[in-house]
Structures are given as structure tokens and as C-alpha cells.
Amino acid sequence: MDKSLTMPISGPAISGSNGSRLQAGPQGKRPRKVLSPRNIIVYGALGLAAIYYLIPLYVMVVTSLKGMPEIRLGNIFSPPMEITFEPWVKAWAQACTGLNCDGLSRGFWNSVRITVPSVMVSIAIASVNGYALANWRFKGSEIFFTILIVGAFIPYQVMIYPIVIVLREMGLYGTLYGLILVHSIFGMPIQTLLFRNYFVSLPEELFKAARIDGAGFWQIYFRIMLPMSLPIFVVSMILQTTGIWNDFLFGVVFTRPDTYPMTVQLNNIVNSVQGVKEYNVNMAATLLTGAVPLIVYFVSGRLFVRGIAAGAVKG
């Protein structure tokens, strides 16, 4: 076997025999400039799309900061000449829905009282469900899982009337507890799926090692699985919080006027037909209602992406 058959390990450019090629600098095309036509088109399109989505928000913010006389001028895009926070105060504390004139604050606190326990209960149960389905394959676990998934695809409307009856029989109809129960149950399929897929993606050998070490169902859950699952808990919390906070249908069906969540109350304020339409108050009320999901996204957005990605790697 002679030398010509051996692979050249050093490339010809660094072999030194050809100095001029070394001085010629790097080969190939230079990376594109920032202001290339391609970049202008890409960023231009992105910018236009962003403006398109942001304009309604802009209109809402400026309108909520204007007084009624200024709004009547009709220039919805113009910034407020005189900034006033009066509409925000009114939306929060004074706007009337039916007989109550204490503004959105009542709905806000109702929503908090609904969302916090619903999120906690549904996540607590769904995470244990997902853990059991992923790691403790019991007899019929696959069938159970399939039924659960099918549950996620049944339209809500079909189930509203039966649930009303169930809640009435349980004596929970019209109470916050009833709504909390409904939210917890309806979040269960998708949350369980989320947790199951996450736990399936964790190395199975960790679970086996813990069993050899003698840990039981709850010990493995609390001491091994939970500490590794922060990202998926954050994802789940975001999905549930925003979903339950933004819910309108269940809120309007399962509660009474004094326990209406914020979304229902917002609707009642905006759609009230009596008196003058106070656009600035409506805008402020809408922004207030949307603030909670927005804040949740902004605060935990990075963790959210990480959690989604972590679950997506395997399984």
C-alpha cells in the first residue's frame, strides 16, 4: 500500500507549499450585509405585521386616556391632548353592572378566587395523573389514557346542561366552588397529557433506580420527579391561568351576578345599553381584564418556551 492512498489530513491551503493562497484570505462569499434587499423585505414584512396587531392595542390605550369630549371629535388615532386616568378609576371602582356600582374590582377578585384554586387543584391532580400514566403502567392504563384524550375533544356545549344538573344536585350551582370544580375537571385531559408527555421524556432509568433504592409512589413523585419538573409546571400554570382567567362561557353559565368573573362583568359593562356609551371606560375595563394574562406571559415567557421545548425533545 503506498502513500498516495492515505487520506490527506492537513488541507492543501495550510500545507504551506502555496503561500499566495494563504494570503488571498478566506474563500467563498462574504456574509450578507444588514441592509440587503432580502433583509429589508423580511424585516419590513415583520414590522408591518407587528403594527397591524399593535394598532388596536394602541387605539385602546390612547382612548382609555382621553375624556369623552375628546373622543367625540372622532380622531381615534390621535394621542390624548389631555391625559386623564378618570376612565381607569371609573372602570375599576365605579362602573355599574345591574345593581352593583363597584366597578370591575368585584369581578377581578371573583376571578382571582376562581383562578387560583382551579389552577392549583388541576395542576396537582394532573401532574400525579401524568406521572402515574407515564411511569406506573397499570392494567388498562392505555385505555384510561385514551378515554382521557377523547375527553379533550368533546365540545363543551354538549356538557353544559348535564353539568348544571350535577352541580345543582351537589348544591354547588351558582357558587364559586362549583365553577372551580368545573374548571379543574375540564383542564384535566390536556394537563394530564402535558404532564404525561413530560414524564415520559425523562429517562426511565431514573425511575428504575429510585425503585431499586426503595422509594415508593409518592416518594418518587415528590423527591425525584417534582424537582426535575419545574419547566412543565410553569407551562401548565400559564396555560391554566390564562385559560381560566379568559373563560367566559363557564363563568356566565355556572355563576350568579354577584359571583361573576371579570370577563363576564366586562361584557356587562361594555354591552350595557343604558345611558351614554363611555368608550374610554370600556377601553380601560378591557385593558384591566387583559392585564393578568399579559403579565403572566411577560413574567414567565422564557420559562414557558423552555418548558415546551424540554417536553418536545423526546416522546
Added chain:
Amino acid sequence: MLNNVSARTQSSVSIRDLSLSFGSVKVLENLNLDIHDGEFLVLLGSSGCGKSTLLNCIAGLLEPTEGQIFIKDKNVTWEEPKDRGIGMVFQSYALYPQMTVEKNLSFGLRVAKIPKDEIDRRVARASGILQIEPLLKRKPSELSGGQRQRVAIGRALVRDVDVFLFDEPLSNLDAKLRSELRVEIKRLHQALKNTMIYVTHDQIEALTLADRIAIMKSGVIQQLDDPVTIYNKPKNRFVAAFIGSPAMNFLTGELAEEGGRAVFRTNGVSFSLAGYDASEPLKAGRKVTLGVRPEHIKVDGDIAGGEVHEAVVDIEEPMGADNLLWLKHAGHVMSVRIGGARRYAVGAKVRLAFDMTMASLFDAGTEERI
């Protein structure tokens, strides 16, 4: 078999008629295996042969469909993993990522509510043996692969178990670390004298570590023997082909008789079978496969006697210490291992002789050794 108590008392782990199926797929079938006290047994096979499944059954992580498992004369078939007196080391190390090395080692002991000073004593002993004391306060993510696997072994060590189970513990390591840890595991076995069951697909690991090797294929143990016997007297063609690198040469042909002596004939060329240790009479006309390992074909100066053939060098593969020659003869290409210093030109003529005392004959139909 169950009444064979005397056989059972000598063994550390006994497996009786073990079967396991996943749905309609049979992974293990009627498997019997006795592992002696203090023995290092290697389960060897390619992926999907059921070796890891068998180990998981012994560990109690999988429930057998049928059959029984004894560890130290106790029927543990339905016992929880923690009560079987076993420790297990996994391929992916399976260290708890949120715990320090110390907490990883002591987790099982803390779960079992063993007193603190006893835990400290055992962790100190294990980390001393494995030389991981400086790492005790670190998290697994701050360790190298070799260090992680040492900690994983330590986790089995602190549990003071009778039987160690290794599930391809070195497969995730690079070649250099692998050979280092292989030696360490062997040293550990010599020091502790525990029973160890070791699953691997790497024949080098199997040959170097094992007291006995069980070669598995499709859920059935093909051969259970010490490494030398497995290497030199493979029971069937599968075992012969699986063990050995470079692989054994197989020549298909038939048995014949020439001058009252049995010969192997292939493509019109006869090879004398003088010296072959046959387990049954070599009847002429039987279709057989002759298996010869590359180091059992002698070339030129190495020939000590016997029948000499002439062959042509096809390709030469120098491997440092050895030199692998591919020779063309009798319509076959066979590999021959010679010393690294001896070089041949392609196309050169060489003389070769088979060492029939080390060869293997397999029936062409059953593929069993004759």
C-alpha cells in the same frame, strides 16, 4: 427442577423456567440459569435479544409472565426490587440530577430510614473504595462521564447487597474510559467477591470480565460457559460468529473421505481434518460449515506442520500489533492474523495451514457444532 434443592443452595441467583411476553411478543422463553455465589456472569447478545429484560426481571422491575426467580435461596419472584438484596447500575448512570453525589449515594438509605451515622459510615466506605470523596458535594451535572458511572456504582455499593446488576454500564463512555472502568469493575469484583450480573453487547467486556458468559439470542441462552470455552469451542454457528474480532472465517462445504481419513471439501479443494476434536463420527457427504479464527490459520514461517495450501494475498490491513491478511483460496476469502511486523504485497503467493485442533465444524442445517 424445583425439588433440586442442593443445586440451588450453591447458587446466588437461580432462574427457573422464566418466560416473559409483551402482548404477543415473547421476549424470554423457558429460561433456566444458575449463577454461583461470587460469580461474575456476563449476559451477552445483540440488542433485542432479551438480556436487559432478563436483568430487569432479576431486579424486579419487570414481572415475569411465568417462572420463578431465587436470590440467596429466597423465592423473590413477586418481591419488591428493594427487598431482593440487589443493587443496579444503569447505562445512563441514572443519577438524580437535583441531588449532590452524597445525597445520591444515600438516597436509598434515607428512604429506608437507616440511622444517620450508619449512612455516613457506608457512604464514606463506598466513596473510599471508588475514590470519589472529593466529589461528594458536587451535583451530577458537574461530573464527567466516568465519575458519574463511579457514583452510580457507589449507589449500589452503599446498599450492602448480595448481587450487583450492571445494565451496559460502560456503553455511554468513550473507548479509553471504557477500558479504564472495565479494569476497575474487575478489581471491584475481586475485592468484594459479590455476585455480579453484567449485561453488555460488547464481546471484549464479556471476555475480559466474565467468569462465565451466557450468550443470548431471541430470548434463549445459546451457550453458557467460561470465556475460553466460548471462544474456542462455540456450541453453534451463531456463538462462533458473535464472538471474536476480526470475525471467524466460515467456509461452506461438505465432509468427505480420502484415503480412509475424513476431510473437509469445498469448491473441489480438500482440507485434512486431522486433529479436529469431533463429538460425533464425521460421516462423508454431510453438508457442513468449517469455522476457523483468523489467528488459527498459519502462514509461511508460522506453519508447524500439517497440510499446506497455497493462497493469494487479496488485501492487507495493518492494525499495529497485528496485521490482518485477506487471502483468496478455494473460492473463499479468509482473514488471517499475523504479526504486525510481517508485511505482504497484494497479489503475493503465501502458504497457509489450518490449525484444525482449534477449528469448529458446524452442521449446515442445524448450525450446531459437530
